[in-house]
Amino acid sequence: MQQAIAKADTLIEAMGWIREFRDKITVIKLGGSFMDDADALRHVLLDIVFMETVGMRPVVVHGGGPAINRAMTEAGIESRFVQGRRYTDEATLGIVERVLASEVNERIARGIEELGGRAMTLSFQATNVLFGKRIQLDGDDGPVDLGNVGHVTRVDRMTIDNLCYAGQVPVIPSMCLDDDEQKLNVNADTAATAVALAMGAEKLVFMSDVNGVRRDKDDPDSLIHSLTAQEGHELIATGAVAAGMIPKVEACLETLDKGVRKIHIIDGRIRHSLLLEVYTTKGIGTQIVQG
Secondary structure, rough: HHHHHHHHHHHHHHHHHHHHHHOOOOEEEOOOHHHHHHOOOOOOOOHHHHHHHHEEEEEEEEEEEHHHHHHHHHOOOOOOOOOOOEEEEEHHHHHHHHHHHHHHHHHHHHHHHHHHHOOEEEEOOOOOOOEEEEEEEEEEOOOEEEEEEEEEEEEHHHHHHHHHOOEEEEEEEEEEEEEOOEEEEHHHHHHHHHHHHHOOOOOOEEEEOOOOEEEEOOOHHHEEOOHHHHHHHHHHHHHHOOOOOOHHHHHHHHHHHHHEEEEEEEOOOOOOOOHHHHHHHHOOEEEEEEO
């Protein structure tokens, strides 16, 4: 009986959040090492099905770095990274498209449907919704060429909106087309940010393999559950946020400035971490808010 009462209490706690986020867009970025864990990915997809069932409108944007690395190794092509971005020549682009925009994209959509949800792949093989242009990075000796790498400048919001209204979960790979129909590889974090901004999302959630932003990067127990933009800048300045977390937090702060209300960084390896972050008062990761 006590266990049943505890379950009811959990539902009551979730009810307020369910009401608040009903009909609101939440963009969920999937990527990184946790996607190689079939059980962890299954529970994240189950959380996404639950969110859609109770009236939220989840949109999935995904990368697939580890799967791409494996495919390149099998093809005998060495992965090359420039300032943290994958250099994408024609051979690499072919592998990225096959793995990311076909295999991983279809696996995520199929997983959602196997769990009782409805999903639609929005890839080059179906309906592309991301458009952009080639980018170059600044280097010490001038512009740095990345090959077929781009950033998103336009999102087909109407197609995504229509799918959400129809009760389907859009599943979007982090690739785009430029004005000449050239396919471009896009960083998944920046692609998710572009989608969140275009959709006027209530939330942007980064599924990571760390539990969030920490005051001590080496101490999981120093997790910061809620962080303002000003506090985020201070943590970067003092070095508390360091290494690979810096660009992620900086991207979060930039996205807040452009209108997304809340951004979350959570550990996708924890069972039902998405539901625990969105539908409980304390949450399980870090939420970043403007003020």
